[in-house]
Amino acid sequence: MPKAQITIPLDIPDVRVLQTAVNERGEIIITIESTKAGTQCRKCGRWITKLHGRDEWVTIRHSPAFGRPTYLRYRPNRYQCQDCEGHPTTTQVLEWSDGNSPHSFAYDNHILLQLVNSTVEDVSVKEGLSYDSVAGALERRIETSVDWTTITEMEVLGLDEIALRKGQGNYVTLVTGRFRDGEIAILGVLPGHEKAVVVEYLRLIPQRILQGLQAVCCDLWEAYMEAVREEIPTARIVADRFHVARHYRDAADQSRKTELQRLKKELPKEEYQKLNGSFRVFRKHAKDLNKEERKTLRGFFAYSPCAKQAYDFREAFTALYDMNLSKKQAQSKFLRWIWQVEKSGLLCFDTFIRLLRHWWEEITNFFVHRENSGFVEGFNNKVKVLKRRCYGIFNLTHLFQRIYLDLSGYRLFAATTIYA
Ligand SMILES: [Zn+2]
Numbered sequence: 001m002p003k004a005q006i007t008i009p010l011d012i013p014d015v016r017v018l019q020t021a022v023n024e025r026g027e028i029i030i031t032i033e034s035t036k037a038g039t040q041c042r043k044c045g046r047w048i049t050k051l052h053g054r055d056e057w058v059t060i061r062h063s064p065a066f067g068r069p070t071y072l073r074y075r076p077n078r079y080q081c082q083d084c085e086g087h088p089t090t091t092q093v094l095e096w097s098d099g100n101s102p103h104s105f106a107y108d109n110h111i112l113l114q115l116v117n118s119t120v121e122d123v124s125v126k127e128g129l130s131y132d133s134v135a136g137a138l139e140r141r142i143e144t145s146v147d148w149t150t151i152t153e154m155e156v157l158g159l160d161e162i163a164l165r166k167g168q169g170n171y172v173t174l175v176t177g178r179f180r181d182g183e184i185a186i187l188g189v190l191p192g193h194e195k196a197v198v199v200e201y202l203r204l205i206p207q208r209i210l211q212g213l214q215a216v217c218c219d220l221w222e223a224y225m226e227a228v229r230e231e232i233p234t235a236r237i238v239a240d241r242f243h244v245a246r247h248y249r250d251a252a253d254q255s256r257k258t259e260l261q262r263l264k265k266e267l268p269k270e271e272y273q274k275l276n277g278s279f280r281v282f283r284k285h286a287k288d289l290n291k292e293e294r295k296t297l298r299g300f301f302a303y304s305p306c307a308k309q310a311y312d313f314r315e316a317f318t319a320l321y322d323m324n325l326s327k328k329q330a331q332s333k334f335l336r337w338i339w340q341v342e343k344s345g346l347l348c349f350d351t352f353i354r355l356l357r358h359w360w361e362e363i364t365n366f367f368v369h370r371e372n373s374g375f376v377e378g379f380n381n382k383v384k385v386l387k388r389r390c391y392g393i394f395n396l397t398h399l400f401q402r403i404y405l406d407l408s409g410y411r412l413f414a415a416t417t418i419y420a
Pocket of ligand 1: 042043045046081083084
């Protein structure tokens with residue numbers, strides 16, 4: 001029985017469909033010609049309409065119809081200028097393709113939407129494209145730097161250090177901005193995390209933007225702090241809770257590691273095996289533990305009172321962050337926490353306490369900021385996700401484009417214009 005047929009409008013303007021065919025691979029080939037008359041002379045810029053002929057056939061990939069790979073096939077029109085010397089010819093500029101790309105704009109949009117929060121590898125498999133074809137859409141269509149003239153109402157500037165791979169010397173700095181409406185934008189990816197690199201970048205930011213900042217959110221890293229203090233003396237520097245959490249959570253983890261190593265030596269093998277899984281469970285928040293996990297943790301803590309102490313102190317510190325404290329209240333609670341840790345004789349938090357004292361203002365500024373502007377941790381949670389996604393992307397321009405796409409891709413490419 002013949003399949004039912006439908007007619008749908010092609011989603012590109014100013015063309016006539018000459019033929020629609022399905023090839024042996026089931027791909028749809030749409031042969032079209034432009035109905036637009038004329039183009040701009042590439043030399044003088046005048047509108048020229050004298051048709052000089054047609055170029056060779058071009059086939060470009062277009063948005064899939066019914067999930068099938070779809071191609072547009074056409075011969076570009078070429079026009080001749082009557083005014084310029086030598087009567088040069090110009091290929092017609094089209095609204096739906098840029099002439100040098102193997103994809104229509106609509107197909108690039110389709111790819112870029114797939115690429116949001118995904119990977120080039122993944123999208124190339126799903127679309128049956130080469131890695132370079134997917135990366136090409138990114139290179140052609142996504143900004144490679146920020147246009148400062150378009151930026152207004154930026155409230156928070158973020159400086160975050162990212163390791164592009166394990167080991168020394170692979171750090172870059174992620175510069176992000178948070179706007180009054182809560183939007184987050186990538187502003188730059190800097191080649192390194194040294195003070196000079198950051199200073200050089202901050203000097204590119206217009207003064208009107210720097211003056212309007214409520215806060216600069218930084219990793220606990222001396223070079224960033226110094227650069228910001230010198231270049232934006234009016235800004236309040238804030239160490240976000242997630243920057244701090246990494247340090248006190250690692251400290252507690254250290255105690256867990258040492259204790260498990262000790263127990264491995266001291267306990268009979270059978271007993272030690274019962275502690276299996278405490279490694280993972282220890283990292284969880286107390287409120288997120290299920291019955292089984294609480295049991296595992298109790299088993300571990302029965303052998304190791306000091307691991308329990310470390311766990312409880314860690315959870316207590318997190319709880320302080322969850323409370324709606326003023327900066328002053330937070331400082332007094334932090335001091336009390338330090339006093340209790342020191343009194344307990346537990347040593348694993350020593351380094352963290354030194355860090356807390358060193359960055360006392362910056363760390364407790366978090367509470368001012370949350371109090372004054374309803375600042376939520378959404379900002380840094382987003383950055384945290386981005387940091388994980390950056391791993392292994394060494395081309396900084398690509399990295400910028402990937403983050404730009406992750407942050408703005410849905411807004412830019414989810415709504416496609418349909419030409420009916
Ligand atoms: Zn001309």
